[in-house]
Amino acid sequence: MTSKKQLLFAYGLAIHLLLVGIICYAAFPVKAPDEPIRIMYQTNAGKVLFDHHTHTAASGYGASCFDCHHHPGDEDESSLxxxxxxHQAPSEDGSMPESCLDCHDEEEIEGSEVPARADAFHQQCIECHEQFEKGPQAGSENCSACHVL
Known part of the structure; x- marks a missing residue:
């Protein structure tokens, strides 16, 4: 049987190790990445997992941030x-959403049609995948190539 002294020593050692672990965890936090590593888009057709590394790495598609995140006239990553x-629906009265007016004058975008987010994704993703000859092709009925049902 274990003596009382040995048991007390074991408890004391466990408490000290726990405290050292907590202090080390707090002292050396992991830096969060600048952009999300993976994003899971929830859609009516099923979830779509987007992996930034696959799309930006030279061994993947080699895309730059501005290939997907476009903003007219700005070449600064802070504008992304x-x-x-x-890409959201116009208001019920047909006017553009207020977020558009943060960067654009109403006259500048008047009469412009901004595609819905899903349509913009489909158009841009399919064009890029066709260019690299990977993934779904235009007009493909294979939704499950991207959408996990």
Whole structure:
């Protein structure tokens, strides 16, 4: 049987190790990546997993941030915004969403049709995948190539 002294030593050692672990965890936090590594888009047709590394790495598609995140006239990465900021349905009265007016004058975008987010993704993703001859092709009925049902 274990003596009381040995048991007390084991408990003390466990507490010290726990404290050292907590201090090390707090002292050396992991730096969060600048952009999301993977994004899971929820859609009516099923989830779509987008992996930034696959699309930006030279061994993948080698795309730059501006190939997908386009913003007219800006070449600064701070101007990159999420797709859903622009690609949303116009208001019920037909006017553009307020987020568009943050960057554009109403006259500048009047009469412009901004595709819905899903349509913009389909158009841009399919064009790029066709260029690299990987993934779904235009007009493909194989939704499950991207959408996990």
């Amino acid at each position: 915004i999420a797709c859903g900021e622009c």
